[in-house]
Amino acid sequence: MKKNFLPLLILLCGCSVAVFAQKSEQKTITVEVSNHWNQSKTDEPVVIQLNKLSTGFRIKSATVMDGTTEIPSQLDDLNNDRQPDELAFVLNLPAKSKKRVTIHLSNAKSTKTYEPRxxxxxxxxxxxxxxxxxxxxxxxxxxxxxxxxxxxxxxxxxxxxxxxxxxxxxxxxxxxxxxxxxxxxxxxxxxx
Known part of the structure; x- marks a missing residue:
């Protein structure tokens, strides 16, 4: 019995490490936002429905970038199922302009916070x-x-x-x- 115990213990430890070691998955998308108005828009809300994106993983964090500047954003769970349904952020858009933002989605949880408004x-x-x-x-x-x-x-x-x-x-x-x-x-x- 003692001879079989050590290989069994090693096998169980190896299996538990494989279960807890989750592969970090990421997807980057580019979104173009347009302002067709003749006046500038400040803090214009932008909402992206996450169910329309095919990530292949559960989204736990998102980072929105305007060039090299990070834009504060949040993932919203609208139906209380503990799954984010949308990504929301605000943009400043000059009149008659377009802006491209890069969005990095990940299955890794984030602890970042933004200055409250x-x-x-x-x-x-x-x-x-x-x-x-x-x-x-x-x-x-x-x-x-x-x-x-x-x-x-x-x-x-x-x-x-x-x-x-x-x-x-x-x-x-x-x-x-x-x-x-x-x-x-x-x-x-x-x-x-």
Whole structure:
């Protein structure tokens, strides 16, 4: 029995290494985006449906390049099946122009992050009166949380606009246009 144990152990170890060592697969595509308008477009959304691409592997990361400049992008899972359905990014396009971007798709997971261009917060007062960040709030419909929340509900902003939702019976939305581009809620803890 001892004579057969060592070759069996070596065989099992070899099989497990082969299973865990996944071959890195990549595919590079070039996409041409056109602006047919007579005016320039800033931050024009571009969405690519991944099911129309034949990669032969499960896409776990993507890198979008405009020449030598990387464009922030994201893979979106629209139906919650843990498979990305689309690749989304934004481009600046001069009037009556075309731009080619190179997209590198891979089955390797990426840990890269990009500088955020949006911000959101929801803060609840604790027992000492300090505002504590929360990600969700579940309360009975008979409760009044309106005065316990900083901003009276969640606040969200981009560089150009901010929104505040009121957690009261009206559930109204305040929309604030900004004169100066930037984040105001994040820096001041107050809406514009």
């Amino acid at each position: 949006v911000y959101a917060e929801m803060l609840v007062s604790d027992k000492r009166g300090k505002h504590v960040p929360v990600h969700s709030v579940t309360i009975p419909g008979t409760s009044n949380i309106y005065n316990q929340m900083h901003h009276h509900g969640p606040a969200m902003e981009s560089e150009l606009v901010a929104y505040r939702l009121y957690f009261d019976q009206k559930q109204t939305v305040d929309i604030y246009g900004k004169f100066n581009k930037g984040f105001e809620i994040k820096e001041s803890q107050f809406y514009p």
